[in-house]
Amino acid sequence: MRNEKSTEEVARGIRARVFEHTIRNNGGYLSQACSAAEQLAFLYNEGLNLGPSTMPAVPPPFSGVPSADNLDYVTGAGYNGPFDAVHDRLFIAPAHYALVAYACLIEVGRMAPEGLAMFNKDGSSVEMIGAEHSPGMEVHNGTLGIGLSTAAGLAFGRRRLGHTGRVCVFMSDGEVQEGQTWEAVQAAAHHGIDNLWAIMDVNRQQCDGAMEDVMTVGDIATKFRDFGATVAECDAHDLAAMRAAAATPHPGRPLIVLAHSRPTQGMDSLMSRFPRLHYVRFKSEDERLRMNLEIAAELGIAPVELEAR
Amino acid sequence: MEMVNRPYAGAFEAHAMQHPEVLCLSADLTSSCEIDGFRDRHPDRFLSLGMAEQNMLSFAGGLGLAGFRPFLHSFGVFLYRRPYDQLMASVAYPRRRVRLMGFLPGVTTPGGMTHQAIEDISVMRTIPNMTVLETGDATEVESIVAEADTVDGPVYCRILRGSVPRLFDTPLQIGRMRVLAEGGDVLVVTAGITTEEAIRARGALARAGVSVRHLHLNTLKPFDAAQIVDHAASVRHGVITLENHLVTGGIGSMVAEALAEAGLARRLIRLGLQDTYAHGGSRPYLMRHYGMDALSLVRAVERLTGQKTGIDEGALDAVRIEAVHSAAKAEAL
Numbered sequence: 065m066r067n068e069k070s071t072e073e074v075a076r077g078i079r080a081r082v083f084e085h086t087i088r089n090n091g092g093y094l095s096q097a098c099s100a101a102e103q104l105a106f107l108y109n110e111g112l113n114l115g116p117s118t119m120p121a122v123p124p125p126f127s128g129v130p131s132a133d134n135l136d137y138v139t140g141a142g143y144n145g146p147f148d149a150v151h152d153r154l155f156i157a158p159a160h161y162a163l164v165a166y167a168c169l170i171e172v173g174r175m176a177p178e179g180l181a182m183f184n185k186d187g188s189s190v191e192m193i194g195a196e197h198s199p200g201m202e203v204h205n206g207t208l209g210i211g212l213s214t215a216a217g218l219a220f221g222r223r224r225l226g227h228t229g230r231v232c233v234f235m236s237d238g239e240v241q242e243g244q245t246w247e248a249v250q251a252a253a254h255h256g257i258d259n260l261w262a263i264m265d266v267n268r269q270q271c272d273g274a275m276e277d278v279m280t281v282g283d284i285a286t287k288f289r290d291f292g293a294t295v296a297e298c299d300a301h302d303l304a305a306m307r308a309a310a311a312t313p314h315p316g317r318p319l320i321v322l323a324h325s326r327p328t329q330g331m332d333s334l335m336s337r338f339p340r341l342h343y344v345r346f347k348s349e350d351e352r353l354r355m356n357l358e359i360a361a362e363l364g365i366a367p368v369e370l371e372a373r
Numbered sequence: 374m375e376m377v378n379r380p381y382a383g384a385f386e387a388h389a390m391q392h393p394e395v396l397c398l399s400a401d402l403t404s405s406c407e408i409d410g411f412r413d414r415h416p417d418r419f420l421s422l423g424m425a426e427q428n429m430l431s432f433a434g435g436l437g438l439a440g441f442r443p444f445l446h447s448f449g450v451f452l453y454r455r456p457y458d459q460l461m462a463s464v465a466y467p468r469r470r471v472r473l474m475g476f477l478p479g480v481t482t483p484g485g486m487t488h489q490a491i492e493d494i495s496v497m498r499t500i501p502n503m504t505v506l507e508t509g510d511a512t513e514v515e516s517i518v519a520e521a522d523t524v525d526g527p528v529y530c531r532i533l534r535g536s537v538p539r540l541f542d543t544p545l546q547i548g549r550m551r552v553l554a555e556g557g558d559v560l561v562v563t564a565g566i567t568t569e570e571a572i573r574a575r576g577a578l579a580r581a582g583v584s585v586r587h588l589h590l591n592t593l594k595p596f597d598a599a600q601i602v603d604h605a606a607s608v609r610h611g612v613i614t615l616e617n618h619l620v621t622g623g624i625g626s627m628v629a630e631a632l633a634e635a636g637l638a639r640r641l642i643r644l645g646l647q648d649t650y651a652h653g654g655s656r657p658y659l660m661r662h663y664g665m666d667a668l669s670l671v672r673a674v675e676r677l678t679g680q681k682t683g684i685d686e687g688a689l690d691a692v693r694i695e696a697v698h699s700a701a702k703a704e705a706l
Contacts, residue, residue, distance in 0.1 A: 203467065213430075220432070
C-alpha cells in the first residue's frame, strides 16, 4: 500500500501533529518527532511492504488484557496491515515514541485524526507508552531492549514457515545500554537471521539527558559489526541516504541502519531546553506561548489556537 | 522401586516428532536437560541460544507469535530470575504458547543458591496467564510434555531428571490432584520430590496408628482450592504441607489461602524452606538439614496430634541414596 503523500510530506505532517499535541497538552514526546519523523515516514510510506489497515480508523476503546476469558483480544498490529506470509511486520521498540508513531499512522491514512485526541485518555487504547493493543503496536516493548529479541524470534519463525515478508524494528540508541540488545544481535547473527532489520534513531539522547553524560556507549557501529550484524549509516534527515542505507544487502546477517539524527531537527527553538529533551513540558505559560509562535514559524504552519486561560 | 533413566529425553523426542510446531530451545545446558540426543538426531528442530536467557525468553515470544510452540530448556532458576521482565512482557502477557521446562527444582541441585529455584512457584503462580506444573515421578515426567503442550498459553514445569522413581501408573493430567491415601487424622499435601518422602513416612505412621490423608499435587496453578478444602474438612487434626520450595508463596501459602477463604479453621504446619536460602549439598542432606524429609513430616504429625509416634529414622523405609557425582554427569550439574 502506497500513500498519496511524499515521504517528506509525511515527515512534515508528523512534526506538525506532535507539535500541536504537545502545545495543547503542555507536554509530549516532541523531540522524538524531531529526530524520528523521517524514519517512521520512510518505513510506513515506502520502506516496508505493508497491506491496508485491518482496523477501524477511529481506535476502539481499551477492551481488556489478554486472558483465557478475553478471547476477542486483538493487538494494534492490524493498523500495519494483515498478518500474512508476504507482508512485513514492524515493532516500535521504544514504546514512548508512540505519539510520533500515532501521528505517522494518521499521516499515512491508517488512523483517523480523532485517534490522537484519545492519546493518554483513561479507557483509551491510544496509550502514552504504546501497548500491544495500541494502534500500530504488536508487542509490549516498554521495557527497552526487548524488541529486537522478539523480532529475531518472529523472523526465525517466519523463515521456517517460508514467509517472504520481513521483520523490521524501529529502535532507539539508548537501547544499546541494555545487555539484551547485544544478546539479540549475537543470536540473530549466529542463526543467520537475515529477514530481520532495524533502523535505529541515533539521537544520542535518553531520559536523563545526553547519553555521553548518562552512560557512554562508544562506537556502536563497530560494536554491532563485531556482534555479527551488517551495519549501514545515514543522516536521519536525508531520505535519499536512508533509502540507500536500508537497501544494503545483508545475506546471513541482520541489518542495523544507524540513522544519525538531531533531537531538535525542524524545531531549533527546542535547543534552549537541551539536554532535557526526553519529555517536553513547558516550564511556564510564557515558554509555552513563545514556543508555540517560534516552532510554528519554523515548521511553516500557523500557531496552535489556544483557548484563553 | 522401579527407577527410570532419563524419562524426559524420550518423552520430549516422541512428542516433538509428532508436532512440527514444537521447537527445542536450549541455553547452554543441553545435556543437563537431557536434550543432547534430540539435538544430535534432529538439529533442524534444535535452537541453541547460548548463555543469554533474556534474549531466549523474548525470542521465544517471537516464535510464539509466528505460531510455534517453543520448549525452553534450562535449570528452572535461569528461566525466571534474570529474565523476569522478558518473561512478563514477551511471554506471559501475550499468552504465548511457550513451554518453560525448569530442571533441578529446589534442592534437587547441589549447585547452591545460584542454581536452586526455591521461589519459582511463588513467582510463577502470581503471573497472570501462567500455568504451573510439577512432576513427582517418572510417569509424570513422561506425561508432562504432551500435557503441558495442550495449554493455550505459557506453562512453567518443574522437571525431574536423571534416575527418577516411578510412583504412579497413570499420566499427569492438568487439574487432577492424586489422592494417595484417604485417612482421617491428618491431611498431608505434597508435590514433586516431597511426595516420595511422604510415602516413606506413611507406612511408619500407619503402624503407629496415625491415619494419613495424602494428596499429591502436580498442578499448582490453576490451584484446586475447593478440593483441598474438602479434604481438609474431613481430617481430625489438621493439615501439613511439605514442599521443595520456600513455604511462603508456594504450596503452604496456597493451602492457607484456600482454608482462609473458605472459612475453614484447621491447624496448618508448613514444611519446606523457612524464609532461608539453602546451600550446596546432596539432596538427602539438604532435605534433612532444612526439614523437608520424611522424618520432619513425622515430627510435624506429632506436633499436630500431640502424640509421640516413637518413629525414628530406622523405622522409616530405607532412604534412597543417590551419588551426587555420577559417571554420567561428573559435575552433577
